[in-house]
Amino acid sequence: MAEWRVFPFAHTALKNLFSKPATTGYPFEPVKYPERMRGHVQIKIEDCISCGLCARSCPPGALKVDRAARTWTINRFDCVQCGNCTNVCPKKCLFMVPGYTEPGAQKVSETFTRPAPPEQEAQQAGGKPVNDASKCVYCTLCAKKCPQDAITVDRAAKSWALDAEKCVGCGICAASCPKKCLTLK
The missing domain is CATH 3.30.70.3270 (Alpha-Beta Plaits)
Incomplete structure (x- = not known):
């Protein structure tokens, strides 16, 4: 048999009746935002x-x-x-x-x-990736991480190519290269 309660929210109502209001000085005091x-x-x-x-x-x-x-x-x-x-x-x-x-x-x-930006600043700003073929192992990680699909890597032919039009110079390819063979210039 289920227990029936007359005032299920009585405890909450009484607690709120005697607690300090949350909006005391609202328009005149700045809001304090929660930590998270x-x-x-x-x-x-x-x-x-x-x-x-x-x-x-x-x-x-x-x-x-x-x-x-x-x-x-x-x-x-x-x-x-x-x-x-x-x-x-x-x-x-x-x-x-x-x-x-x-x-x-x-x-x-x-x-x-x-x-x-002025032309000189645009060239210095991000730069395009340049590959050092002597260090590159053609792992294709740079091509996979490129958000613009600007890099093409062929492991069989050991070739690395950049589409400069697509490249935005974000540097994600250089940051993800395990051999650090990519530099932005």
Whole structure:
């Protein structure tokens, strides 16, 4: 026989009646966010190389990267603040900021545009990978890790090729090379 309770929430109601309110000085005192709060994504657009890794790792598809237009777009309504984009960013230009985004009545997206660097800075900025064939074992790891599929490795022919048009200079290939035969220049 199930026990029937007259006031199942009486304990909670009494506890809340005599406890300190959570919103005491809300509009006049800044909010104290919990220690493990994720926050929201921000970008330092001048450091972005438009590799697109953030957009590919975004579960809800809230990010769009247009390399030709030099833009990075986030749909704040679709973003679930998981932090995947900040973890995969090779240049660490994405980061989580504590706090909530401003609520709004419309579904809005924010677009950030990278400034066009002078030619000299563009060449120095990331650089393209250069392979030292004397050290290379043609393991294909650099080609597998390349987010733009800009590297082609043929183990049988012992050849390594870079499509400079596709390469964004992120450096993931050089970082993943076990023999350290790739350098960015």
